[in-house]
Amino acid sequence: MSRKQSPLFLERRSYRLRRLMDGARLMPFLGAALWAIPLLWTREGGAPVSTSRAMLYIFSVWFVLACLAAVLSIWLDGKAESERSNPQEGPR
């Protein structure tokens, strides 16, 4: 990976970008984990969870995930492509 400009600045930027990519990769796991929580609600003996609260939880998770994805997509916009080592990669 060749860096022609100020190395310190690029180093930080590419580091940040890489962590953002990691974040993007982790997104489905975060979503799966959050949405797996309702599995715990049907335990024996516990008070049943009302549908309105369940909806509130599930839709909140949905909203948060969509917002996170939006933030990630804005941050990853275009930079990720140029950051990768292979210059031929882009769509023809």
Add this chain to the structure above:
Amino acid sequence: MGTLNILIAVCLGYVALLFLVAFMAERAALRGRAKWLRSPFVYTLSLSIYCTAWTFYGAVGFAARSGLEFLTIYIGPTLVMIGWWWGLRKLVRIGRTQRITSIADLISSRYGKSPLLAVFVTLIAVIGTTPYIALQLQSVTLSFASFSANADEAGQLGDHDATALWIAAGLALFTVLFGTRNLDANERHHGVVMAIALEAVVKLFALVAVGIFVVWGIGGGLSATLDRIDASAIGTWQVPDGRWAALTLLSAAAFLTLPRMFQVLVVENEDENHLRTASWAFPAYLMLMSLFVVPIAVVGLDLMPEGANPDQFVLTLPLSQGQEGLAMLSFLGGFSSATSMVIVAAIALSTMVSNHIVMPIWLRLAEGGAMISGDVRHVVLLARRLSIAGVLALGYLYYRFSGGGEALAAIGLISFAGVAQFLPALMGGIFWRGANRVGALAGLTVGFAIWAFTLFLPSFGPGVFLPETVFEAGLFGNSWLRPEALFGITGLDPLVHSVMWSMTLNTAVFILLSLLTFPQPLERLQGAQFVNVFQHTGNPQGWSGGVAQAEDLMVMAQRILGPVEAQSLFQRAATAQGLAGYLPDPTPEFLQMLEREMSGSVGAATAHAMVSQIMGRATVSVEDLLAVADETAQMMEHQSQLEAKSAELTRTARQLRAANDKLTQLSVQKDAFLSQISHELRTPMTSIRSFSEILRDAEELGQEQLTKYANIIHQEAIRLTRLLDDLLDLSVLENGQVNLNIQRGSLTALLDHATASTGVSGAGLRIHRRGLDLDVEMETDLDRLSQVFINLIANAKKYCDAPRPELTIRVAQRDNYLVVDFTDNGSGVPRDKQDLIFEKFARVSDQKAGGAGLGLAICREIMSRLGGAITYLPGQGGASFRVTLPMRMRQAAE
């Protein structure tokens, strides 16, 4: 009557609007100024064909029956979308670089462009999608029924089956008009995408409008509605764990593997970056779509009469409240959902059917294959139109056979479980290089069989395809083969049961066989291309240029791509190669590009086959390359053989040359011998002649002179005789014609005889004998041996130049050999002459030319005849000859 007519008019008007939008979009795309067409939001909206009539009508019914479980169907795709960095990005990249036209194309491409796999995937896709299309027919039929029931015009509508048939026919026509107007090189349908984006907006708007009406118009505000929800039959969280997880997984899998989803996600994708936007926008869309489902379901359950179909609440609630306009909007939303799904699914399936089933068969049947003249596009288009009609006909048949009475969600889930069987092969194909064709085929077969047996066939109900006895007693009476309790595990939800077994065994077989079998070279290449798509984007398949058939390629390309496109493509390629005109050289790059372009129209496998057909033997597949490699190996072997032969020839030549040299030498020797002979004969002859002439001519010769001259003549005659004797002797010896006279005798006696014969005892030469005090008894040709001894002693007498010449004869016995050395005290033989003294006519010096130079040559021949040898022994203080001979001569030598 009026309502129904209005309904039909609205439908037709709506369809006309869609047509207009599609037409405009295509025109704009053609003129290349359709930037807004390529907006990421259009892409996101086009993904919304995931939300079909199942979502629009069925989700409410699902919620009314099972509470929040319906959310799993939207949570799965949401997880896939927000995880785009993992899977979708790779799929889209692969789809773009490999010009993938369908999921069957992708799977077949990945596993070595296998036509068998493509056909198989296509068949599963068609069968798996059939319930889904039936679902759309059912929902639209029901929505018509709901409207007409409300307007008391049930009689006008006729029976449901007829309605469904009309709808199926209408949708088929609609799809044919929409999807197969042209054969796009990229298999992209700008018009269709634009139309379904519009439909996405319509259905979202309609559902949200109904939702707002229900919450704020009927329910009395947000908190009141929430209270009403908690008070309803679905007021508490009661989703079974297994179904929650299984359905989420299933919907996530189906989102990737449904042919229509694959079409919009991968094939219609204009730009990878659109995924970025869709990654959050599509989850948001899904969230909005499901937001009002529960309120509508709960309010519907409250307000609608007992027994009302909850699948129709979206439509019947506004109708029951007298909101005709809202109901119409809702109807349009549902109609949109159904039509967009059917259109895209039929396009996707027809592409697969025509590319992977019809075209290969047609190409095989048509004489001359891809090279016959005429436009093949009409065949492709016809195949697609027929496929669309066929797909819809299958959907209609499913609707008829399944009875049309089931909940929409139940039908949809059957479909999901069917296409989800592609998941192991798909994911394994893009993430695992070890995945191979055999594994994929076997996994798909197992998964499909289990799905068909446990879910698809039972969905028609007992007695239609599977007899009752199979449900109760299992297949062939095996109780562990009951469709809803495989391996004796009972009590599972049928769907969870089917998904669990089919997916688990599918994956297990896929992995196991991939591990156990060995892939073909092309599979391995494609595997590397797919798995490492981000590292290299080149096309794996190489074409060799070789024999150029650019014109044939042109003919074929025109038929697939259309004359104008093909010509411009060829012209561009020719220009790029620096050539004028329309025919570029068929370089590998050009062939690759052409194949890619054509694979956009007819699929990778078919395009490859067509180009192969035209390039004939000149094409190089990996198998060919391997064959070439084999041949190369053979040639190398051949070459090494040749090299060995050539080395042998060189050796032979060398031997021949040596032989020739020897022959030449022999010839020279012979010449020399002849001249020597002549010379040797001539000298005594000259003397004899001269003196005999004197005797004849001189008249006054004294007695003394007479005697002297006669003596000379006599001596010369003797010399001549001796010379001739020697020559004769040598010739006999050399030819091996000598007869040996083997006798027993003592060495001492032999030496005495030899010494005496030479007459040296009185002369100056003194002879000493050393060694072997005992007499040695020997068995050989004593005469010949004594000849050798005499010769050696005479030589010493003749040539020894010491003032007091002495000859030492030393006898020794080594093993079975007798060694006799004759050493004198003269100056010996100069080193450079030592090699020559045994040759004929070789004389060390001319001064004392006593003999003809044949003595030693004769000795050598005699010794070799007697099984011994005579050699010159240097470094003994004088001339020294060693005679070795066996104690007992073996006659066998002769």
